[in-house]
Amino acid sequence: MTVADTAVANPPTTAGAAELLAAAEHEQIVSCVDRESGLRAIIAIHDTSLGPALGGTRFFPYASYAEALEDVLRLSRGMSYKNAVAGLPHGGGKAVIIGDPARDKTPELLRAYGRYVQTLGGRYVTACDVGTFVADLDIVGETTAFATGRSLERGGCGDSSVLTAYGVFQGMRAAAEHVWGTPSVAGKRVGISGVGKVGRQLAQHVLADGGSVVVADVDGAAVDRLRAEHPEVEAAASTEELVALELDVFAPCALGGALDPATVEALSARIVCGGANNQLVTEGPGGTADRLAERGVLYCPDFLVNSGGVIQVSDELHGFDMERARRKASEIFDHTLEVLRSADELGVTPAAAADHVAEERMARGGRTPWVAQAGSSDARAQA
Ligand SMILES: NC(=O)c1ccc[n+]([C@@H]2O[C@H](COP(=O)([O-])OP(=O)(O)OC[C@H]3O[C@@H](n4cnc5c(N)ncnc54)[C@H](O)[C@@H]3O)[C@@H](O)[C@H]2O)c1
Structure with missing residues (x-):
């Protein structure tokens, strides 16, 4: 996916992070900080009515934490609709890593990020997005069972x-x-x-x-x-x-x-x-x-x-x-x-009809937040 996407996808906001959090209808929003590697990320799970949330990780030099939060809230909601209309057994989630991928991306940072994804026990499954590539997801996958978009050599699906x-x-x-x-x-x-x-x-x-x-x-x-x-x-x-x-x-x-x-x-x-x-x-x-x-x-x-x-x-x-x-x-x-x-x-319009299909499917899926089944030893299979 391209950086170009963000051209209109990141309108400047006047709302602060606290206001955005208070207004959000997302199931779970996780702020991730790793002092050693410099990781600063936000994982947003919008809806898991249909299953574990699935959506990529965007690595982008946001001007502020509020801008990053606004983006991840909007993108994760969009994933709920995309996954629902595709008939996938997945809810919507997304993550953003705040920073310049060209300067700040290191294996240590990606591994630290993977550890945060792992703490969610499969409620959020990540993939590539703007600023992250197959090779990066291979590294993220070293510390979590919930990274997709990895290379074919690592059992991944390669270029989506x-x-x-x-x-x-x-x-x-x-x-x-x-x-x-x-x-x-x-x-x-x-x-x-x-x-x-x-x-x-x-x-x-x-x-x-x-x-x-x-x-x-x-x-x-x-x-x-x-x-x-x-x-x-x-x-x-x-x-x-x-x-x-x-x-x-x-x-x-x-x-x-x-x-x-x-x-x-x-x-x-x-x-x-x-x-x-x-x-x-x-x-x-x-x-x-x-x-x-x-x-x-x-x-x-x-x-x-x-x-x-x-x-x-x-x-x-x-x-x-x-x-x-x-x-x-x-x-x-x-x-x-x-x-x-x-x-x-x-x-x-077809846009309204597609929204309607997605919303109906999510409503039929029930609103119980998805949780990993206790006792399963195969984390990847659970997701
Ligand atoms: N790659 C995927 O699996 C995937 C999945 C879903 C959606 N998308 C979306 O599809 C779009 C394309 O993705 P991609 O992976 O091919 O990206 P890409 O970066 O490989 O290709 C984008 C192309 O658009 C060109 N471009 C940029 N600005 C332009 C402009 N103003 N006019 C004409 N061309 C311009 C670029 O030069 C580049 O060749 C993006 O919006 C992306 O988010 C991609």
């Missing part, structure tokens, strides 16, 4: 962008079925903004399906890499230029906040379906999702279609099996179709 891109493509196929009556983008023109790990693999799925691809990326080398493999891919000079082209599908795969007002007004695409997190700039009634619907653009909720990555890491808890994880990620096709159909039936 593989199933993220695959899942986004399943969501895109479902949207195509909903709009054009056929689960394929063959003959369609798909614009992809951001061809990093997710966008590049998404482009390959679209091409293999018979669609054409036009891309934009601020990093020219990323575009060149893709075009070296697939010379038929077109390149636009910027995302602004890309969205103004005649497209059938627009796939934001770079920054959070991709669907800003200018982009929404400029879009000619009938479908928006991409891997980036937090695509909607304003949420709720009167927000970006409503405006997209008014313009006749079908928006596939980001947390629904990009859940392939969390599906991939969650499989690691059972001894990673790529084919089993891929089968589970294939369900994103059905889940997306259900959400799009129920949005039509209820007369709401």
Whole structure:
């Protein structure tokens, strides 16, 4: 996942940490300090109605503790919705480590962090996020049984962008079925903004399906890499230029906040379906999702279609099996179709319908906080 995500994901707040804590509806919020390694982290467990909380660890130079707290509260809540809508037996949690990963990340600090994750007995299972990578989770996993996103050599699932891109493509196929009556983008023109790990693999799925691809990326080398493999891919000079082209599908795969007002007004695409997190700039009634619907653009909720990555890491808890994880990620096709159909039936946006599905599942799961079963010797299996 990218630092880019945080561009709109970390709005400055005027609330102090005490006010944020008092207002939070999270089950558990843990402040972690290790004086020797300099670790300062916050783990937030939003909801465990559906099972142990699962979500990544963000390593980021927050300007203040309150800013870090606000971010972890928001991100962990988002994970509850993502895991619920994906049909995973997991609640939502997230952690932030406060610091500059380039300067402050040390094996000692990561091991100290792992010890804190372990103290939660499996109520929180961690993974990679902005500023943390597979190699880091290998180290975290030295002190906790509840680290996923580790390397294949350590029994982990490796790079989660593989199933993220695959899942986004399943969501895109479902949207195509909903709009054009056929689960394929063959003959369609798909614009992809951001061809990093997710966008590049998404482009390959679209091409293999018979669609054409036009891309934009601020990093020219990323575009060149893709075009070296697939010379038929077109390149636009910027995302602004890309969205103004005649497209059938627009796939934001770079920054959070991709669907800003200018982009929404400029879009000619009938479908928006991409891997980036937090695509909607304003949420709720009167927000970006409503405006997209008014313009006749079908928006596939980001947390629904990009859940392939969390599906991939969650499989690691059972001894990673790529084919089993891929089968589970294939369900994103059905889940997306259900959400799009129920949005039509209820007369709401797909974003609202996806929220509704997640909230119903959490409510059905019951509100009893998840606890590890006493007496089990296999911590990883419990999770
Ligand atoms: N990797 C995963 O498993 C995963 C899972 C869920 C969600 N996501 C989300 O998907 C998105 C992409 O993730 P990734 O892992 O491919 O990241 P990445 O860093 O590999 O790729 C992001 C790409 O976007 C480009 N970019 C940045 N700003 C841009 C802009 N203004 N216009 C066009 N391109 C721009 C970068 O140059 C880079 O090539 C992120 O929002 C991430 O949070 C990723």
